[in-house]
Amino acid sequence: MENTQHDGRQQATAVEQPAARHDAAAGPPHTVRRQQTATERRRRELLEAADRVVLRDGPDASMNAIAAEAGITKPILYRHFGDKGGLxxxxxxxxxxxxxxxxxxxxxxxxxxxxxxxxxxxxxxxxxxxxxxxxxxxxxxxxxxQGADKDTGFDxxxxxxxxxxxxxxxxxxxxxxxxxxxxxxxxxxxxxxxxxxxxxxxxxxxxxxxxxxxxxxxxxxxxxxxxxxxxxxxxxxxxxxx
Amino acid sequence: MENTQHDGRQQATAVEQPAARHDAAAGPPHTVRRQQTATERRRRELLEAADRVVLRDGPDASMNAIAAEAGITKPILYRHFGDKGGLxxxxxxxxxxxxxxxxxxxxxxxxxxxxxxxxxxxxxxxxxxxxxxxxxxxxxxxxxxQGADKDTGFDxxxxxxxxxxxxxxxxxxxxxxxxxxxxxxxxxxxxxxxxxxxxxxxxxxxxxxxxxxxxxxxxxxxxxxxxxxxxxxxxxxxxxxx
DNA sequence: CACTCATGTTACCGCAAGTAACATGCGACG
DNA sequence: CGTCGCATGTTACTTGCGGTAACATGAGTG
Structure with missing residues (x-):
């Protein structure tokens, strides 16, 4: 209970990706698009690393272990996936x-x-x-x-x-x-x-x-x-x- | 892994009770018997306390919480049940x-x-x-x-x-x-x-x-x-x- | 009295989840 | 060019939990 409030700053990337972001609203600098695809690619890489670790060490693999496998450190995982459950x-x-x-x-x-x-x-x-x-x-x-998923609102x-x-x-x-x-x-x-x-x-x-x-x-x-x-x-x- | 060796001293009570200890080998001081039934009663009380907590707080209740509900502290729980899994x-x-x-x-x-x-x-x-x-x-x-239960040998x-x-x-x-x-x-x-x-x-x-x-x-x-x-x-x- | 045995305590270790604060590389824009 | 935004990355920390060591006590037994 308590202390489950996120500050919403980095949620933009941790929110399970909106998934409906193909190519609308053309006009803004196209750099943001490239950056986004790069981010998604990184996310996939992290997922593959996590996959390797989980398949090797079982479902109790630690975030540290996963981060190490990916060649990075914990906070990055948290930025991408919010928490362990998200990953x-x-x-x-x-x-x-x-x-x-x-x-x-x-x-x-x-x-x-x-x-x-x-x-x-x-x-x-x-x-x-x-x-x-x-x-x-x-x-x-x-x-x-099983708890409080109403804020995002849909699926x-x-x-x-x-x-x-x-x-x-x-x-x-x-x-x-x-x-x-x-x-x-x-x-x-x-x-x-x-x-x-x-x-x-x-x-x-x-x-x-x-x-x-x-x-x-x-x-x-x-x-x-x-x-x-x-x-x-x-x-x-x-x-x-x- | 490693470090899963108990020293076997308190295992006598933590070993999930032999359950086949009714009244055989009469003769030895009958105090040990009374003590044992008292221990079993205590164990039941602890189980009931644990039950209350788990039913109230869900399966993630901490050992501290359970001990508190029972009016005692952690080590006693561990003496009775070995580890959280045992409880x-x-x-x-x-x-x-x-x-x-x-x-x-x-x-x-x-x-x-x-x-x-x-x-x-x-x-x-x-x-x-x-x-x-x-x-x-x-x-x-x-x-x-899901791991190594062969040593005890039976059930x-x-x-x-x-x-x-x-x-x-x-x-x-x-x-x-x-x-x-x-x-x-x-x-x-x-x-x-x-x-x-x-x-x-x-x-x-x-x-x-x-x-x-x-x-x-x-x-x-x-x-x-x-x-x-x-x-x-x-x-x-x-x-x-x- | 000394011994055993169970109950009980405080204080600690190790480890994992999660966070804060700071540092860096890069494209965009004035 | 400077600097701003943005994502990546770091170290170092807090919090909380599972589990243990060491010590203290009280009751029954020889």
């Missing part, structure tokens, strides 16, 4: 976007629904299998935000949603677009989107550390679950009332 | 056990399978709805363990599994016991256990902060998902290839 949020957005691109491709492949579901599951599992460090970083972002913070929510919304949208679910279908789609993503996540997390079966088998099992095999399975002999 | 693990075990009791009851109710599933979902959602603070604490335990650390895994295993066991899934059923049950728990968790998390519908509706939607309505739904008009 990590920026990192998470990069990786989340990358993962989402792959998933969208699988989600959009023109094959029967079951194959599409399997392809999506497999894409996700392959991703977390090949880069477990990235996965751990994305999935355990400590806690971050700041949404972008930083802990991946699972973004995935859930994305999937919900695809489901809502593709399936005819009757009245209340929007709501159903969203519930299912988040539910399926959670299923994928938890099962993947468990699978990743216990490796109880092949990826293909896991995909089949999960698809079977979504296809209602749980409801269809027979009771065991000698069970209780039902 | 939080003990807290998590308490709450997880409580939640699991409720879920087991729902899982064991002698009603048709669909009703049982719905009752379980509803129990979980009611729990996180009524005590969101507890829920947040349990679900976002930073990261904890230390298992008890501290981040709840989702415990729930998953629990559900897997119930599924494996109750359903006849043919060959490879064990594996299937575990996949499903973790998958379903993940579905419940992610959907619940999203529902808890967006409140897009009533709890009963959410339960229905999730049960529908598990009952294969996703596979059964019709395609939308004018969609792509499929």
């Amino acid at each position: 990590y949020r920026a990192l998470a957005v990069r990786h989340t976007d990358a993962l989402l691109d792959g998933l969208r491709a699988a989600l959009d492949s023109p094959v029967p629904r079951r194959d599409r579901v399997e392809a999506t599951l497999d894409t996700y599992l392959t991703a977390i299998e090949m880069r477990p460090q990235v996965y751990r970083f994305l999935m355990h972002p400590s806690d971050e935000g 700041v913070g949404r972008h930083s949603a802990p991946l699972l929510r973004r995935l859930g919304e994305e999937l919900a949208q695809v489901i809502g677009e593709r399936l005819d679910l009757g009245p209340g279908g929007e709501e159903l789609a969203r519930v299912w989107g988040h539910g399926i993503v959670g299923m994928m996540h938890a099962a993947g997390d468990w699978w990743l550390r216990e490796r109880p079966c092949s990826r293909a088998q896991l995909v089949q099992h999960l698809a079977d679950l979504l296809w209602g095999r749980l409801a269809a399975a027979g009771d065991r002999l000698g069970g209780p009332g039902f | 939080y693990r003990a807290l998590a075990v308490r709450h997880t056990d409580a939640l699991l009791d409720g879920l087991r009851a729902a899982l064991d109710s002698p009603v048709p399978r669909r009703d049982r599933v719905e009752a379980t979902l509803d129990t979980y959602l009611t729990a996180i709805e009524m005590r969101p603070q507890v829920y947040r604490f349990l679900m976002h335990p930073s990261d904890e363990g 230390v650390g298992r008890h501290s599994a981040p709840l989702l895994r415990r729930l998953g295993e629990e559900l897997a066991q119930v599924i494996g016991e109750r359903l006849d899934l043919g060959p490879g059923g064990e594996e299937l049950a575990r996949v499903w256990g973790h998958g379903i728990v993940g579905m419940m968790h992610a959907a619940g998390d999203w529902w808890l902060r967006e409140r897009p519908c009533s709890r009963a509706q959410l339960v229905q939607h999730l049960a529908d998902l598990l009952w294969g309505r996703l596979a059964a739904a019709g395609d939308r008009l004018g969609g792509p290839g499929f």
Whole structure:
């Protein structure tokens, strides 16, 4: 609590970039533009350095370590990203976007629904299998935000949603677009989107550390679950009332 | 790394209590017994104080704050719980056990399978709805363990599994016991256990902060998902290839 | 009484997040 | 040319937290 007031001076660069600054209001000295692109490039470089450190040292890497990797010192990081949460949020957005691109491709492949579901599951599992460090970083972002993001006013913070929510919304949208679910279908789609993503996540997390079966088998099992095999399975002999 | 060696002197009390120390080896002075029960009572008191603070200040409560709430100072906490992780693990075990009791009851109710599933979902959602603070604490335990627990040799650390895994295993066991899934059923049950728990968790998390519908509706939607309505739904008009 | 054992304290270390104040290189503009 | 704006960069500091060492006390036991 208290002491969370920034003085707003350097916020101009720390505010997660407005992202809508292509080429309007022509006229002013074009130096400012070049300077800005240079700043953005620097920001990317810093992000890549941070990425290296986080992937090497885990999510608890210190700001000092990241700054050292980038060949600079802490205050510069703070000027660019505001605080540690800002840096990590920026990192998470990069990786989340990358993962989402792959998933969208699988989600959009023109094959029967079951194959599409399997392809999506497999894409996700392959991703977390090949880069477990990235996965751990994305999935355990400590806690971050959840406080006072109203001042900037619009979409700041949404972008930083802990991946699972973004995935859930994305999937919900695809489901809502593709399936005819009757009245209340929007709501159903969203519930299912988040539910399926959670299923994928938890099962993947468990699978990743216990490796109880092949990826293909896991995909089949999960698809079977979504296809209602749980409801269809027979009771065991000698069970209780039902 | 390095410097993680304890000197083993106070470990006797910090080692997560052996928990198998009821009343064997009678004979030695019975004072030690009374002292031990007193110690355990103290430990419970400290846990309750910690609980109050964590529920009030969130999962980032400091050890100082917890000690103050208990009316003591830090070193005592460390004597009892070893480190902050130990304290939080003990807290998590308490709450997880409580939640699991409720879920087991729902899982064991002698009603048709669909009703049982719905009752379980509803129990979980009611729990996180009524005590969101507890829920947040349990679900976002930073990261904890994940390192070197082999020396003690048996179940230390298992008890501290981040709840989702415990729930998953629990559900897997119930599924494996109750359903006849043919060959490879064990594996299937575990996949499903973790998958379903993940579905419940992610959907619940999203529902808890967006409140897009009533709890009963959410339960229905999730049960529908598990009952294969996703596979059964019709395609939308004018969609792509499929 | 001496011993043990648990409780309790104060005072400290190390480290990480975050900040203040100062110094520098460069393009723009009079 | 000087100097202003602006971004980069630095050193040195504050604050707060996790964790520990060393010491003090009170109760029951031989």
